[in-house]
Amino acid sequence: MNDQNLGRCWIFGDDINTDFLAPGKYMKFSIDKIAEHCMEDVEPRFAREVRPGDIVIGGSNFGAGSSREQAVEVLRHLGVRCVIAQSFAGLFYRNGFNLGLPLLLGPKAPAAPAWGIAPDARAQFDLEQAVLEVPQQGLRLQCTPIPAHLLALVNDGGLVPHLRKRLAARPQPDSKEPA
Amino acid sequence: MTTPQTLAQKLVARACGRDQVAPEELVTCRVDLAMMHDSGGPRRLKPHLDALGVKVWDPSRIVVVTDHYVPAADADSAQIVRIARDWVREQGIANFYDEQGICHVVTPQHGHIRPGMFAVGGDSHSCTGGAFGAYMFGIGATEMLGVAVTGEIWLRVPHTIAMEWTGRLAPGVCAKDMMLHMCTRFGMDGGQYEAVEYCGEAVRALSMNERMTLCNMTAELGGQAGLIAPDETTRDWLVSCGVPAQELQDLAQWQTDAQAPLLAHHRFDAAALAPQVSAPGSPALGEDARNCGEEKVDIAYIGACTGAKLEDLRMAAEVLKGQRIARGVDLMVAPASARDQQAAQAEGTLQILLDAGARLLPTSCGACAGYGANTFAENTTAISTTARNFKGRMGAASSRVFLGSPYTVAASAVAGRITDPREMLA
Numbered sequence: 001m002n003d004q005n006l007g008r009c010w011i012f013g014d015d016i017n018t019d020f021l022a023p024g025k026y027m028k029f030s031i032d033k034i035a036e037h038c039m040e041d042v043e044p045r046f047a048r049e050v051r052p053g054d055i056v057i058g059g060s061n062f063g064a065g066s067s068r069e070q071a072v073e074v075l076r077h078l079g080v081r082c083v084i085a086q087s088f089a090g091l092f093y094r095n096g097f098n099l100g101l102p103l104l105l106g107p108k109a110p111a112a113p114a115w116g117i118a119p120d121a122r123a124q125f126d127l128e129q130a131v132l133e134v135p136q137q138g139l140r141l142q143c144t145p146i147p148a149h150l151l152a153l154v155n156d157g158g159l160v161p162h163l164r165k166r167l168a169a170r171p172q173p174d175s176k177e178p179a
Numbered sequence: 180m181t182t183p184q185t186l187a188q189k190l191v192a193r194a195c196g197r198d199q200v201a202p203e204e205l206v207t208c209r210v211d212l213a214m215m216h217d218s219g220g221p222r223r224l225k226p227h228l229d230a231l232g233v234k235v236w237d238p239s240r241i242v243v244v245t246d247h248y249v250p251a252a253d254a255d256s257a258q259i260v261r262i263a264r265d266w267v268r269e270q271g272i273a274n275f276y277d278e279q280g281i282c283h284v285v286t287p288q289h290g291h292i293r294p295g296m297f298a299v300g301g302d303s304h305s306c307t308g309g310a311f312g313a314y315m316f317g318i319g320a321t322e323m324l325g326v327a328v329t330g331e332i333w334l335r336v337p338h339t340i341a342m343e344w345t346g347r348l349a350p351g352v353c354a355k356d357m358m359l360h361m362c363t364r365f366g367m368d369g370g371q372y373e374a375v376e377y378c379g380e381a382v383r384a385l386s387m388n389e390r391m392t393l394c395n396m397t398a399e400l401g402g403q404a405g406l407i408a409p410d411e412t413t414r415d416w417l418v419s420c421g422v423p424a425q426e427l428q429d430l431a432q433w434q435t436d437a438q439a440p441l442l443a444h445h446r447f448d449a450a451a452l453a454p455q456v457s458a459p460g461s462p463a464l465g466e467d468a469r470n471c472g473e474e475k476v477d478i479a480y481i482g483a484c485t486g487a488k489l490e491d492l493r494m495a496a497e498v499l500k501g502q503r504i505a506r507g508v509d510l511m512v513a514p515a516s517a518r519d520q521q522a523a524q525a526e527g528t529l530q531i532l533l534d535a536g537a538r539l540l541p542t543s544c545g546a547c548a549g550y551g552a553n554t555f556a557e558n559t560t561a562i563s564t565t566a567r568n569f570k571g572r573m574g575a576a577s578s579r580v581f582l583g584s585p586y587t588v589a590a591s592a593v594a595g596r597i598t599d600p601r602e603m604l605a
Contacts, residue, residue: 015367015461019572024549027218028248028255041571061368061401065567067219067303069319090372090403091303095319149205149333159321160227163328167231 052079063092100158187374194297280516312409370402381449482513486564505595
């Protein structure tokens, strides 16, 4: 496996909330500006050092708090490949798929924090298989596959492209088809 | 024979056009009402609607409220609010409440949320609508775009977790204490994104304002919706807000059947509950207020949809009447809506707060959302009636925010340290 295909694992604890991901005081700005401050109250290195393809590992209740979907959008903007957590806050979970960011539930056991993934470990993620592999540790993490209706959203790139497809399939106003 | 159903199942079944639904089924629901505010609403929807070349599916089912960026503190905020004002005109949305207060309070006060409805809001505290026996939950801006275009939304039919409160609350103890206690007992994911239904004698005895506080903080409990079966209290309040009584028939159908399937059924003794205070970081770090007495406070904040409605202001006034806040404490009061503020003024409640030394702030989300205005400085300690005290949410990351009821925040302002309000109400 080529090292270049591996993303760095950023490991966070339980209850990572939307205010950490998209701090309120920057919410009036555009996404690139908010992204500069993503997680700054918890892990200031994150926004500076995260690279496209990196993977975020959370504990329980990842994304707790607000409906602000900038909390998802910043992760996408920063190029995060996916988030794997023990559980997600429901609102964040819906927002994730609406914006095309894969969110995966890790295995229930072992209960060790972050399933034993070392901080900053390099890993590869396979969306179809829902598997994370950390070659250096010989670790293979089988996550719960994403439900079909949500995988369809991710594959479309989120709800907006999905809607565009749906609107294109609508009968035109001058069509003779029954409503 | 029909299977017994929970209130949540009945509401979802109606919205997806079915007689019955079972938990965990995936269904598509018609949306009766879509509420949005200036931050997550027009400024986020407009570019996408324009790009898709469509208008909203039904302007009469949309309510827009400006509350996060008002009064505009700077040019960026002013621009966000301006987009909202222009957009409602462009879309023909008549239900627009501009600087009238917080969406979760303003929307029901104008009769938009009724028992039996299925509704969404572009804010996590949209579960407040469940206080009226409606299935209402928060969604993000892109999902709101989907609703705005199609009038529909998918839902996994929720299980129901029942929170039954028997007995009566003691004087000086209120819905906020109940909720901080539940968050602490079950954690911020205790609701498991299911429907949480509050019931029992103590809940039935609560006023609508108090019920709204309970359902509002279902967000902090991690539920999707927080529900209370509608009754005479619901009807009377809605009628007082101008909803025609004939539109509030058959409320009795909107309740959980005996033997309906529950994911969990928790029981609490309301009379045994003491005023609660949650320590900085999470609403789930609660304990009895009397155990926090050494903690000095710089700021006492009475604000937000969950903590500055008319009855919240009355609770504070009950403590503050004839009192003076401690030197060095900044007591801020940001009423939840213009209507609540006017009522508080007319009845003298507001004057009691001001005479005690309170500083009146605009009726808006204010420091609760942490979007700019009146946020807390470095190294300050605050006690607040708001819903969330995540690190850095209401200001500097070094500021510490305790959560408590309006009674507790008012009593703490007088004492200059966190105080069990019953010491002052006796």
